[in-house]
Amino acid sequence: MSGLSRVASVFKPFTLALIQLGNIGANKADNLRHAREMIQKATAGHGSQKKPDLVVLPECFNSPYGVTHFPQYAEKIGYTPGEPYVAEKSESESVRMLSAAAKETKTWVIGGSIPERDPKDDTKLYNTCTVYNPQGDLVAMHRKIHLFDIDIPGKIQFKESETLTGGSTLNYFDTDFARIGLGICYDVRFPELAMMAARQGCHALIYPAAFNLTTGPLHWELLQRSRANDNQVFVSMCSPARDMSAGYHAWGHSMVVDPIGKVIAEAQEDEEIVYADIDPKVLEETRSGIPVTTQRRFDVYADVSKA
Numbered sequence: 001m002s003g004l005s006r007v008a009s010v011f012k013p014f015t016l017a018l019i020q021l022g023n024i025g026a027n028k029a030d031n032l033r034h035a036r037e038m039i040q041k042a043t044a045g046h047g048s049q050k051k052p053d054l055v056v057l058p059e060c061f062n063s064p065y066g067v068t069h070f071p072q073y074a075e076k077i078g079y080t081p082g083e084p085y086v087a088e089k090s091e092s093e094s095v096r097m098l099s100a101a102a103k104e105t106k107t108w109v110i111g112g113s114i115p116e117r118d119p120k121d122d123t124k125l126y127n128t129c130t131v132y133n134p135q136g137d138l139v140a141m142h143r144k145i146h147l148f149d150i151d152i153p154g155k156i157q158f159k160e161s162e163t164l165t166g167g168s169t170l171n172y173f174d175t176d177f178a179r180i181g182l183g184i185c186y187d188v189r190f191p192e193l194a195m196m197a198a199r200q201g202c203h204a205l206i207y208p209a210a211f212n213l214t215t216g217p218l219h220w221e222l223l224q225r226s227r228a229n230d231n232q233v234f235v236s237m238c239s240p241a242r243d244m245s246a247g248y249h250a251w252g253h254s255m256v257v258d259p260i261g262k263v264i265a266e267a268q269e270d271e272e273i274v275y276a277d278i279d280p281k282v283l284e285e286t287r288s289g290i291p292v293t294t295q296r297r298f299d300v301y302a303d304v305s306k307a
C-alpha cells in the first residue's frame with residue numbers, strides 16, 4: 001500500500017500570521033485584552049503586508065505557563081465536534097473573546113491554548129486549542145495529547161501530568177484555502193501524529209507551543225523541519241515572547257517551515273508578528289520531485305507499535 005489515504009481537495013495560496021505574544025502575566029483579563037489587540041494589529045494590514053487569512057496565538061496565552069497555574073485559570077468550554085455551539089455565549093471568557101476577535105477581523109483564528117476544565121468531570125484539566133472561522137464560530141478543538149513531562153537534570157524539569165490529562169483525538173479543520181492539522185507543543189515530538197494528520201490530507205500542521213531555553217535551541221527548528229520533511233507539508237509553531245521575569249522562559253522564534261524543509265519565516269525573542277505566504281506549488285513540487293508520499297512500504301511497516 002502506498003500514497004495518501006485521503007487528500008483534501010482545496011489548497012490555495014494563503015497568508016499565515018503568527019502572533020508571538022508578550023506580556024502574558026497573572027491577570028487573565030489583561031492577557032485576553034492584549035491578545036485581542038494583537039489579533040486586530042496582525043490583521044490590520046501594514047504597508048505592503050497582505051491581510052492574513054489565518055492568525056495563530058501561542059500555547060497558554062491567557063495564563064502564566066506552569067502546572068500550578070492550570071487549575072486556577074481553567075475554563076469550561078463544553079464544545080463537542082458536530083454539535084451546535086454558540087461561541088459568543090460560551091461559559092469560557094477566552095472562547096468569547098477569540099470568537100469576537102475572529103468575527104470583527106473576519107479572519108480564521110487558531111486560539112493558541114488555554115487550560116480547560118472537563119465539562120463533565122471537574123477533576124480533569126486539559127491543555128486545549130480552539131479554532132474559529134471568520135464568522136466567529138468555534139469549528140475545531142484539540143486537547144494536547146502528549147503531556148510535557150521531562151526531567152533534564154540541572155536544566156529543566158516539568159510535569160504537566162501533575163495537573164493535566166492528555167487528549168486522545170487527532171484534530172484538523174477545513175478552511176476555504178487548506179486543511180490544517182492541529183497539535184500543541186510537545187505533540188510535535190511524535191512523528192506518528194503528524195504523519196496521521198498528513199495522511200488525512202492536511203496541508204499544514206500548526207502547533208501553538210512554548211519551548212524553553214534548554215530544548216528550544218536543541219530541537220525547536222529541528223522538529224519542525226523534521227515533521228515538514230517527513231510528511232512534505234507546511235509546519236509551524238507559535239511561541240509566546242521570551243520573558244525572563246516570568247516563571248517559565250519561552251524560547252520564542254515562532255516559525256514556519258515549508259514542505260521541502262526550508263524555514264520561510266522566523267521571529268526573534270520579543271513580541272512580534274511574523275507572516276508567511278503559503279504557496280501550494282511548493283508542496284506539489286516537493287512531492288513530485290521526491291515522491292516519498294507515494295513510495296511508502298506499509299507492507300513492511302504496517303503497524304510500528306508492533307515492531
Ligand SMILES: O=C(O)CCC(=O)C(=O)O
Pocket residue numbers: 059147148184185186187189209210211212215216219
Ligand atoms: O518538547 C519540548 O522540549 C518542550 C515542550 C513544551 O514546552 C510543552 O509541551 O509545553
